[in-house]
Amino acid sequence: MEQVAFVLKLYPDKVEAYRKTHQAVWQEMIDANRAAGVRNHSCFLYGNLVFAYMECDNFESTDAMLEESDVVQEWRKLHSDIVDSSSGETRVFLEHVFHQE
Secondary structure (H helix, E strand, O other): OEEEEEEEOOOOOHHHHHHHHHHOOOOHHHHHHHHOOOEEEEEEEEOEEEEEEEEOOOOOHHHHHHHHHHHHHHHHOOOOOOOOOOOOOOOOOOOOOOOOO
């Protein structure tokens, strides 16, 4: 199992919009995540930064499957004016330095 974490930066005036979309995540989006092998997926908000965490068996494979999903593309399109991609990246991956079970 791989543990993956990344940070998203939101436009400061779009934090509430992000919160609202994640209070009503589409069932099709959840199904697409599960079909791609995502489990135990969480998002945490700190100001206009989102810390996202997920577990999957093989992130490279999972990410490739998600890239091919029409539902995921629609979800990303919905968030295109919420997530700040001005740096050229939307996700900044974090180094995993510690784990305790």
